[in-house]
Amino acid sequence: MKKYFVYILKCSDDSYYVGVTSNLSRRIEEHQIGKYKNSYTFKRRPVVLVFYTEFKEVALAIIKEKQIKKWSRAKKEALINNMFEELPNLSKKLFK
Template sequence: MENKFYMYVLKCGDDSLYGGYTTDLKHRLEQHQSGKGAKYTRNHLPVEMIYSESFDNKHDALSAEYHFKHQSRIKKLEYLNENGVNLSKYGLSL
């Protein structure tokens, strides 16, 4: 079985965006929702996964996460929009 590595984006309860890395999207979302995920999301519940992208290696997934996290909000929204996320579905807009 081939491992997959993911960069994902969560929309938090305050409409902020959180980027992360995992090898198991379902389990990681459950961790975030239960308050056992990242310190940031623990204080911004509830969370909803609005985007994920798979990579063949950990380096590329972590690189994508890093680049996402270090963008302005508008750049994050543009990235999501360009990658097919229907922003209005999540109450977000450019």
């Protein structure tokens, strides 16, 4: 059974990159060596893997990747630090 991974990298400029792959170790290596010169991480190396989770269906992995990409930095850091109970409180709320 094929596995898919959603992962978060911390870049050298302290930003986060969220991606999806079916081969986590290969993809991290590609980020580290700068395989794709136009990629977000190319000029932000070295990168550090700070979070990943596994999926059995690629469609679900892609949905989760897109969701996490929209999250605030604080919400991504709560996920990275296994502070799952904080995630609902860090959702953007617009009150006036």
